[in-house]
Amino acid sequence: MITTLLIALVVLGGSAGDVFITKGMKQLGEIQTLHPGRLLGIAGRAITNRYFLIGVLFMAISYFSFLGALRLADLSLVLPATSVSFVITTIGARLFLKEKISPSRLAGIVLVCAGVALISIPSQH
């Protein structure tokens, strides 16, 4: 029960973190320079952007939930379970960032999710 809750926190925290970080970066606008000084300035604005910081906070929640889940369950359960975050993040991107998910993109994301699950399940022998 607690394991399920922690895995849910890993997935939802990670997805919320990605959505907020994207919102913050979109607010800064497209990066179009390679000038080191300007890039430093952009980095400074990013780490003081409210959405970006909320995103990092969610990432931290996700990471510590991951560590907590590993204390209660095997990596062989936790890692494949988190592959579903590719789909959850896509739902978040559609709902909150208004991204358009074309059939080709959706098919790709489902394949990635399945492939990551396959890779992370350890071999029996």
Next chain:
Amino acid sequence: MKTATVLIVAIVAQAAGDVFLTRGMKSMVSLDASGGGLSESISQVSHIAFQALQSPMIWIGTLLLIVFFALFSAALSWADLSFVLPATAFGYVLNVAAGYYFLNETVSPRRWAGAAIITLGVLFVSRSGARTVEAPGEELLAARGIE
């Protein structure tokens, strides 16, 4: 093109960072205390953390993961999250390939199948175009034509 370049460098940095961190962490010595109490846990963690701070492998690995995160965030300033995130999943394929070619790991057929399915998925995603929403305040884009 810009998106592809940034994401490829990001993915390579992440895969290399993971290798360095793994090597660094595996070379550490843990205390033999096996009690599950809070004070044992704290002393165990601080013992590992102290070693980690002195390990060049850990520093290089951490630096590479910071590079990954900076490039990942940079790409999100113009590209869709639902494009960038699945694209970075190609890092899993790199990890499997690196394990096979450079570390002589045996890779099970199921892991090869997983790598193939991820590659197919990333190809599908990459065909869908990197951007479906406009970043605000980017009239410039309209002027020079969107890629």
